[in-house]
Amino acid sequence: MKTILRTIPIFLVLLMLTYFVPQIISDSPSEIVTQKKLTPKLRKEKSTASTPTIKQEVFSLTGIGQYMGRKSDAIKEIYGEPLRIETTSIGYERWIYGDNEKDYFQVGVSEEDTISSIFVLGTTLNLSPFKVGMDITEVYQLATLYPTFSIDYDGEKYTIELSENDLNYHPLVIFENDIYSILMIDRETNKINAIRYVDKQTLLKSDIYEVLPQNGISENEDLKIEIETINKEKTKEIEITLNALRKRYDLPELSYSVELSLMAENIFLSQNESSSKQLSEEELTQTESSEKVDSPNENKNFEEANLPVLTNQDIQDYLKMNKMSLADPRVVYSNQFTDATWLITYWFSLENQRSILTDPSMKRFGFAFRGEEVMFILDKEEDYEE
Template identity: 25%
Template sequence: MQPVWFPQDLAEDQSTKQVNKEPPATNLNYEPIQTAGFANWIGQDLDEFEKAYGQPEESMTSGFSFTINRYEVDDGLLEVNTKDKRIKSIKYLGENNDDIEPFKFGMTMDELSKITMVYPNFTIDYHDQSIDLELEEDDMNYRPLIAFDNGSFAILFFEQTQGESRLYAVDYLDSETLVKLAPYTVANDEVPYYKQERDVHWNKIDQFKKRQTSRLIQLLRQKNDKPAFSLDSQLQASSEDLLNTFDKDKEDILMTERLQELQRFEESEPGTFILNDTEMSDLLAELKDPSVSGHLELPVYDPSFSVLTLYSTPVLKEQLMRADDASLAVAFSKENVLILWKELESQAEESESH
């Protein structure tokens, strides 16, 4: 057999190919932008904030180690969460763009891209722990996260407006609030989380959060030129009964796998648990009223934050902004919330006639 001689430049070709196969770096670290607007107040003393914005209309402990302070704003929302009188987060929905510089209400994602990149990954240093957050596609399109150079963050809430998403609200928050709310996928196995306080009046807290939720939903409908939801005392009683039923008889509503999933959330796994359509139908079955639909979610520590998130989720926004006349009811049980909608009888009868 004769030896086969390969070209002498083969080694160079292989070396070149090997270099070309190395993937480009994709772990792009986020870059903070200059602190502006409400971001300057994060970590500051509440008394100083109130010198500029006045006293709150209402204040209530959340039951989870922070206090919610609501301030009067014309046709808008201004809520400040505090812990030991230090500002932890500021939620704002209004008309004054100076408070949210360099952003502007109504701006598009294209306009945002001229200010900063929208990053898919964030590593948050919290005490002695590094926590990795991952933004999914919907997060980047409707709830992007922005970092400031003073260590604070902002979640920008975008809504679908005539096929294009536009900024309608902003939540400024510190790293602890961001990590504990867990609005994005958390890659870590163990993360800090909110714990229920002892010796608090949960009935008062639940009533306060119910009002918060209803008020913000009605405000968003007003801004969309939709009629306000009517309030139905019978539907309200049903919402409280159904939430109590779920608390006591989860096994009758959830399959084994979903029950185990819920238990992981209740044992501090970050994220949100939401009843799917089948589970919600099972929960509503005892009402025997097809005109009632609902949304059950947990854990909800900050009701206004949760409503803003629902509104920036296209499928859920349709329910919040439904065109037909309907009644609204909201029930809270600590960190669990149930929202019910009931189609008005005139609408239901018309649907049946067709």
């Protein structure tokens, strides 16, 4: 009996450690979360002909989805002129409607004046049979979610494969007229945070899911041009999207910080300079050790070199080296850029990223882009007006 009594306190201590230690670790300050685009491993070409044919459920286009594939005037007749129009260099315009979490949505208008995508964040908009705020259990009752889709496009047959994480947090649903809907599920609440309608061309180029065969259809050669002019137009959309989602969970809004945006840009520039110096040293070494005549292909300039993606350590080293006096900063980094507002919604389906973006103690945020990379920095301080 005495032995049992002695073991009870030990058992209770172990139980408390099991519960509280992970909590302490997860609440550690200065979190940096890096999300990397996975590079596919070399493997044998997967034959799409071997994919079993499954008759998948096709939904009728109703509500706002019915404007997909139609001319832009169709959306104007119902919703009027957009609040803003963003001109992109990847073949379409982005029309912005609404300015809060109840009525915000974006319309992608192609060069042919056809609606090719609709991104909906607003809770009051008609997205039948789905809706923003719907629980995933209701989705399961309405639709069977499939892991594989076969798409014919431009004379080629493609297969889209969804991972388990895709099925749980951004499943794909087919509508009539080759229109698809991506349901963005919040990882914490298991409710739809946003819905994006896309045609099959936009879907294949979106780089959200794995597409086979991988023949470069998702590449955007002009993406760098768009990102060079991104700050002014995208700042408003990022701020609305981020704060709309925070407001949805009764969290205080964040203010946009020029200081933090410049800091994110400087982290990218610092790596650019470091990589440029390393590249120059390597080229000098190769020149001194070789008597061959240089060919045009052997002299690659820095802009053509593939920069390594940033790591957690890279960001930490920069903050320490430059003695940044931030109030408990949080950093979210990704080398997989699509649309900025879309990426924020996607981050809400990832546990670590979501915990940072919904941190109630954060006061401000800034961001920077480099190619397909994006970096968000948040902290507890307010920007002071002079």
